[in-house]
Amino acid sequence: MSLLPSPSKEPLWREEFSVFTSDERYVTRRQFAKFLTLTSLGMFVGNLWVLAKAHFAKTPSFPSVEVGEVDEIPVRGIKLFTYPTPKDHCILIRTGEDQYVAYSQKCTHLSCAVYFSAIEDRLECPCHQGFFSVRDGSVLQGPPPRPLPQITLERNGARLLAVGLKGS
Amino acid sequence: MAKLERYQQRRGLVAIDGAMALIFILLIVQIWLLGATLEAFLAGHAGAVLPAAICSGLVFLLGCVALDLFVTRVDQESRKP
Numbered sequence: 001m002s003l004l005p006s007p008s009k010e011p012l013w014r015e016e017f018s019v020f021t022s023d024e025r026y027v028t029r030r031q032f033a034k035f036l037t038l039t040s041l042g043m044f045v046g047n048l049w050v051l052a053k054a055h056f057a058k059t060p061s062f063p064s065v066e067v068g069e070v071d072e073i074p075v076r077g078i079k080l081f082t083y084p085t086p087k088d089h090c091i092l093i094r095t096g097e098d099q100y101v102a103y104s105q106k107c108t109h110l111s112c113a114v115y116f117s118a119i120e121d122r123l124e125c126p127c128h129q130g131f132f133s134v135r136d137g138s139v140l141q142g143p144p145p146r147p148l149p150q151i152t153l154e155r156n157g158a159r160l161l162a163v164g165l166k167g168s
Numbered sequence: 169m170a171k172l173e174r175y176q177q178r179r180g181l182v183a184i185d186g187a188m189a190l191i192f193i194l195l196i197v198q199i200w201l202l203g204a205t206l207e208a209f210l211a212g213h214a215g216a217v218l219p220a221a222i223c224s225g226l227v228f229l230l231g232c233v234a235l236d237l238f239v240t241r242v243d244q245e246s247r248k249p
Contacts, residue, residue, distance in 0.1 A: 029184060033235055036191050040228045043198040047217075047224040050205050054214040146211045167212050 060165075067092055067102065067153070067160045076118045080105070083151055083162045090151055091116060091123070092160070093134060100160060102151035103137050109144040123148065137167070176245075183242045191231045198227050 062084050073079050079092040081102075089105040093116050103123065105113045112127035122140060123132040130142030137148035152164035205220040 029188065033188060033191070033239065036188065036195055037231060037235060040191075040195050040198055040231045043195070043202050044221075044224045044228040046202045047205055047221040050202075050209050051217050051221040054209055054217040057214075145207075 062152075062162075062164045064154075065162045067162050070155065070158045070160060078116050081162070084165060089113065090162070092151075092153075095134060100153055101134065101137075102153055102162060103132070104149040104151070104165070106149075107144055108139075108146040108148060109142070114148065180242045180245060184239050187234055187238050187242075191234055194227050194231050198224055201227070 065081075065083055067081050067083070068079055073092070073094050075094050075097060077094050081090050081092060082088055083090050083102075090102055091105045091114070092100060092102040094100055103114070105115075107114050107125040107127065107130055109125065109128055109130050112125050114123045114125045114130075114132065116122075116134065117124045120131075122134055123137070125131070125142065125144065128143050130144040131140040132138065132144070132148050133140055137150050139145075139147060147167055150166045151162050152166060154161045154163045201220055201224055205217055205224075208214075208216040208220075
Protein backbone atom coordinates (compact mmCIF):
# COMPACT_ATOMS: atom_id res chain seq x y z
CA MET A 1 0.00 0.00 0.00
CA SER A 2 1.50 3.25 -1.13
CA LEU A 3 1.24 6.47 0.91
CA LEU A 4 1.74 8.59 -2.15
CA PRO A 5 -1.32 9.71 -4.07
CA SER A 6 -1.96 7.85 -7.21
CA PRO A 7 -0.66 9.70 -10.27
CA SER A 8 -3.40 11.53 -12.09
CA LYS A 9 -3.74 12.04 -15.78
CA GLU A 10 -4.86 15.64 -15.22
CA PRO A 11 -2.24 18.36 -14.66
CA LEU A 12 -1.92 19.61 -11.06
CA TRP A 13 -3.42 23.06 -11.77
CA ARG A 14 -6.54 21.46 -13.20
CA GLU A 15 -7.01 19.30 -10.14
CA GLU A 16 -6.64 22.24 -7.77
CA PHE A 17 -8.94 24.57 -9.77
CA SER A 18 -11.55 22.03 -10.50
CA VAL A 19 -14.44 24.44 -11.25
CA PHE A 20 -14.83 24.59 -14.98
CA THR A 21 -15.92 27.73 -16.79
CA SER A 22 -18.69 25.89 -18.58
CA ASP A 23 -20.06 24.62 -15.25
CA GLU A 24 -19.75 28.05 -13.70
CA ARG A 25 -21.76 29.68 -16.47
CA TYR A 26 -24.43 27.00 -16.59
CA VAL A 27 -27.81 28.44 -15.70
CA THR A 28 -30.54 26.06 -14.65
CA ARG A 29 -34.15 26.61 -15.63
CA ARG A 30 -34.96 27.24 -11.99
CA GLN A 31 -32.34 30.02 -11.76
CA PHE A 32 -33.53 31.54 -15.01
CA ALA A 33 -37.17 31.48 -13.86
CA LYS A 34 -36.12 33.12 -10.60
CA PHE A 35 -34.26 35.82 -12.54
CA LEU A 36 -37.31 36.46 -14.76
CA THR A 37 -39.66 36.72 -11.79
CA LEU A 38 -37.40 39.03 -9.80
CA THR A 39 -36.83 41.28 -12.82
CA SER A 40 -40.59 41.38 -13.39
CA LEU A 41 -41.05 42.35 -9.74
CA GLY A 42 -38.41 45.05 -10.20
CA MET A 43 -40.31 46.48 -13.17
CA PHE A 44 -43.53 46.50 -11.15
CA VAL A 45 -41.79 48.26 -8.25
CA GLY A 46 -40.43 50.79 -10.78
CA ASN A 47 -43.97 51.50 -11.99
CA LEU A 48 -45.13 51.87 -8.38
CA TRP A 49 -42.29 54.31 -7.77
CA VAL A 50 -43.40 56.45 -10.74
CA LEU A 51 -46.97 56.28 -9.41
CA ALA A 52 -45.80 57.42 -5.96
CA LYS A 53 -43.81 60.25 -7.53
CA ALA A 54 -46.88 61.36 -9.51
CA HIS A 55 -49.15 61.12 -6.47
CA PHE A 56 -46.94 62.91 -3.98
CA ALA A 57 -45.44 65.48 -6.34
CA LYS A 58 -46.14 69.01 -5.19
CA THR A 59 -47.88 71.32 -7.61
CA PRO A 60 -45.25 73.90 -8.49
CA SER A 61 -46.12 77.51 -7.89
CA PHE A 62 -44.94 80.10 -10.35
CA PRO A 63 -44.32 83.77 -9.72
CA SER A 64 -46.08 86.54 -11.59
CA VAL A 65 -43.48 88.39 -13.61
CA GLU A 66 -43.93 91.33 -15.94
CA VAL A 67 -42.80 90.45 -19.45
CA GLY A 68 -43.35 93.81 -21.12
CA GLU A 69 -45.83 96.34 -22.38
CA VAL A 70 -48.62 95.38 -24.78
CA ASP A 71 -47.49 97.58 -27.68
CA GLU A 72 -43.81 97.14 -27.01
CA ILE A 73 -43.30 94.66 -29.85
CA PRO A 74 -44.79 94.82 -33.36
CA VAL A 75 -47.09 92.15 -34.82
CA ARG A 76 -44.93 89.08 -35.75
CA GLY A 77 -42.24 90.51 -33.51
CA ILE A 78 -40.59 88.83 -30.55
CA LYS A 79 -39.14 89.63 -27.18
CA LEU A 80 -36.80 87.45 -25.15
CA PHE A 81 -37.21 87.17 -21.40
CA THR A 82 -36.50 84.75 -18.57
CA TYR A 83 -39.12 82.85 -16.60
CA PRO A 84 -39.54 81.49 -13.90
CA THR A 85 -35.85 81.75 -12.99
CA PRO A 86 -33.18 83.95 -14.61
CA LYS A 87 -31.68 80.78 -16.11
CA ASP A 88 -34.85 79.80 -18.03
CA HIS A 89 -34.88 81.68 -21.30
CA CYS A 90 -38.22 82.23 -23.00
CA ILE A 91 -39.55 83.83 -26.13
CA LEU A 92 -42.63 86.06 -26.38
CA ILE A 93 -44.25 86.29 -29.82
CA ARG A 94 -46.96 88.69 -30.90
CA THR A 95 -48.92 86.57 -33.37
CA GLY A 96 -51.76 89.04 -33.98
CA GLU A 97 -52.96 92.50 -33.13
CA ASP A 98 -54.07 91.34 -29.72
CA GLN A 99 -52.60 87.85 -29.53
CA TYR A 100 -49.48 86.87 -27.64
CA VAL A 101 -47.87 83.50 -26.99
CA ALA A 102 -44.75 82.66 -25.06
CA TYR A 103 -42.67 79.47 -24.92
CA SER A 104 -39.56 78.21 -23.28
CA GLN A 105 -36.66 78.72 -25.66
CA LYS A 106 -35.14 75.38 -24.75
CA CYS A 107 -35.68 72.74 -27.44
CA THR A 108 -37.09 69.53 -25.95
CA HIS A 109 -34.61 67.48 -27.96
CA LEU A 110 -31.16 68.59 -26.82
CA SER A 111 -31.87 72.00 -25.25
CA CYS A 112 -30.67 74.23 -28.08
CA ALA A 113 -32.28 77.68 -28.18
CA VAL A 114 -35.21 77.86 -30.57
CA TYR A 115 -36.00 81.01 -32.56
CA PHE A 116 -39.10 82.34 -34.29
CA SER A 117 -39.14 82.21 -38.07
CA ALA A 118 -41.68 84.83 -39.16
CA ILE A 119 -41.46 83.67 -42.81
CA GLU A 120 -42.30 80.05 -42.01
CA ASP A 121 -44.53 81.01 -39.07
CA ARG A 122 -42.98 78.46 -36.72
CA LEU A 123 -40.38 78.07 -34.03
CA GLU A 124 -37.21 76.46 -35.30
CA CYS A 125 -34.35 74.72 -33.59
CA PRO A 126 -31.19 75.27 -35.66
CA CYS A 127 -29.30 72.29 -34.22
CA HIS A 128 -31.30 69.36 -35.63
CA GLN A 129 -34.06 71.06 -37.65
CA GLY A 130 -36.78 70.55 -35.07
CA PHE A 131 -39.80 72.72 -35.83
CA PHE A 132 -42.59 73.69 -33.42
CA SER A 133 -46.00 75.20 -34.06
CA VAL A 134 -46.30 78.81 -32.99
CA ARG A 135 -49.98 78.21 -32.10
CA ASP A 136 -49.48 75.65 -29.32
CA GLY A 137 -45.80 74.70 -29.30
CA SER A 138 -46.46 71.19 -30.68
CA VAL A 139 -43.80 69.41 -32.70
CA LEU A 140 -44.19 69.85 -36.46
CA GLN A 141 -41.07 68.10 -37.60
CA GLY A 142 -37.77 66.72 -36.42
CA PRO A 143 -36.43 64.84 -33.43
CA PRO A 144 -37.96 66.75 -30.46
CA PRO A 145 -40.02 64.25 -28.45
CA ARG A 146 -42.30 66.75 -26.71
CA PRO A 147 -43.95 70.14 -27.34
CA LEU A 148 -42.27 73.28 -26.08
CA PRO A 149 -43.31 74.26 -22.55
CA GLN A 150 -45.77 77.14 -22.84
CA ILE A 151 -45.76 80.19 -20.62
CA THR A 152 -49.19 81.24 -19.39
CA LEU A 153 -49.70 84.94 -20.03
CA GLU A 154 -52.12 87.36 -18.44
CA ARG A 155 -52.90 90.90 -19.38
CA ASN A 156 -53.04 93.51 -16.68
CA GLY A 157 -53.95 96.81 -18.33
CA ALA A 158 -51.12 97.60 -20.69
CA ARG A 159 -48.80 95.11 -19.06
CA LEU A 160 -48.20 91.48 -20.03
CA LEU A 161 -47.54 89.13 -17.14
CA ALA A 162 -46.10 85.61 -17.14
CA VAL A 163 -48.01 83.66 -14.49
CA GLY A 164 -47.40 79.97 -15.15
CA LEU A 165 -45.72 77.25 -17.13
CA LYS A 166 -47.51 74.39 -18.89
CA GLY A 167 -45.83 71.14 -19.98
CA SER A 168 -42.52 71.72 -18.25
CA MET B 169 -41.50 1.82 -20.05
CA ALA B 170 -38.29 3.80 -19.58
CA LYS B 171 -38.68 5.08 -23.10
CA LEU B 172 -42.17 6.40 -22.27
CA GLU B 173 -40.87 8.12 -19.13
CA ARG B 174 -38.08 9.79 -21.08
CA TYR B 175 -40.61 10.95 -23.66
CA GLN B 176 -42.88 12.39 -20.96
CA GLN B 177 -39.94 14.17 -19.33
CA ARG B 178 -38.84 15.66 -22.64
CA ARG B 179 -42.38 16.79 -23.34
CA GLY B 180 -42.55 18.37 -19.88
CA LEU B 181 -39.30 20.23 -20.46
CA VAL B 182 -40.56 21.58 -23.79
CA ALA B 183 -43.72 22.80 -22.06
CA ILE B 184 -41.65 24.48 -19.33
CA ASP B 185 -39.40 26.12 -21.92
CA GLY B 186 -42.48 27.40 -23.73
CA ALA B 187 -43.94 28.83 -20.54
CA MET B 188 -40.64 30.51 -19.69
CA ALA B 189 -40.45 31.99 -23.19
CA LEU B 190 -43.94 33.43 -22.63
CA ILE B 191 -42.86 34.89 -19.28
CA PHE B 192 -39.79 36.35 -21.00
CA ILE B 193 -42.02 38.07 -23.58
CA LEU B 194 -44.20 39.43 -20.75
CA LEU B 195 -41.05 40.78 -19.11
CA ILE B 196 -40.09 42.61 -22.32
CA VAL B 197 -43.59 44.14 -22.39
CA GLN B 198 -43.14 45.21 -18.76
CA ILE B 199 -39.77 46.84 -19.50
CA TRP B 200 -41.33 48.73 -22.40
CA LEU B 201 -44.27 49.73 -20.18
CA LEU B 202 -41.97 51.19 -17.54
CA GLY B 203 -40.06 53.19 -20.17
CA ALA B 204 -43.27 54.51 -21.73
CA THR B 205 -44.71 55.40 -18.31
CA LEU B 206 -41.59 57.30 -17.32
CA GLU B 207 -41.60 59.13 -20.63
CA ALA B 208 -45.28 60.10 -20.22
CA PHE B 209 -44.76 61.17 -16.60
CA LEU B 210 -41.79 63.36 -17.46
CA ALA B 211 -43.81 64.89 -20.31
CA GLY B 212 -46.43 65.92 -17.74
CA HIS B 213 -49.08 63.30 -18.58
CA ALA B 214 -49.61 61.87 -15.10
CA GLY B 215 -52.93 60.28 -16.13
CA ALA B 216 -51.17 57.33 -17.74
CA VAL B 217 -49.25 56.40 -14.59
CA LEU B 218 -51.99 54.59 -12.63
CA PRO B 219 -53.21 52.34 -15.50
CA ALA B 220 -49.59 51.51 -16.33
CA ALA B 221 -48.86 50.50 -12.72
CA ILE B 222 -52.00 48.29 -12.68
CA CYS B 223 -51.00 46.69 -16.00
CA SER B 224 -47.47 46.09 -14.75
CA GLY B 225 -48.85 44.46 -11.58
CA LEU B 226 -51.16 42.26 -13.63
CA VAL B 227 -48.29 41.18 -15.88
CA PHE B 228 -46.21 40.35 -12.80
CA LEU B 229 -49.07 38.35 -11.30
CA LEU B 230 -49.64 36.59 -14.62
CA GLY B 231 -45.96 35.62 -14.71
CA CYS B 232 -46.14 34.33 -11.12
CA VAL B 233 -49.33 32.38 -11.80
CA ALA B 234 -47.86 30.92 -15.00
CA LEU B 235 -44.78 29.85 -13.07
CA ASP B 236 -46.62 28.51 -10.08
CA LEU B 237 -49.55 26.77 -11.70
CA PHE B 238 -48.13 25.68 -15.00
CA VAL B 239 -44.38 25.23 -14.68
CA THR B 240 -44.44 23.71 -11.20
CA ARG B 241 -47.27 21.34 -12.12
CA VAL B 242 -45.65 20.21 -15.35
CA ASP B 243 -42.32 19.85 -13.58
CA GLN B 244 -43.85 17.67 -10.87
CA GLU B 245 -45.76 15.58 -13.40
CA SER B 246 -42.72 15.00 -15.55
CA ARG B 247 -40.70 13.88 -12.52
CA LYS B 248 -43.29 11.36 -11.36
CA PRO B 249 -41.85 7.86 -11.23
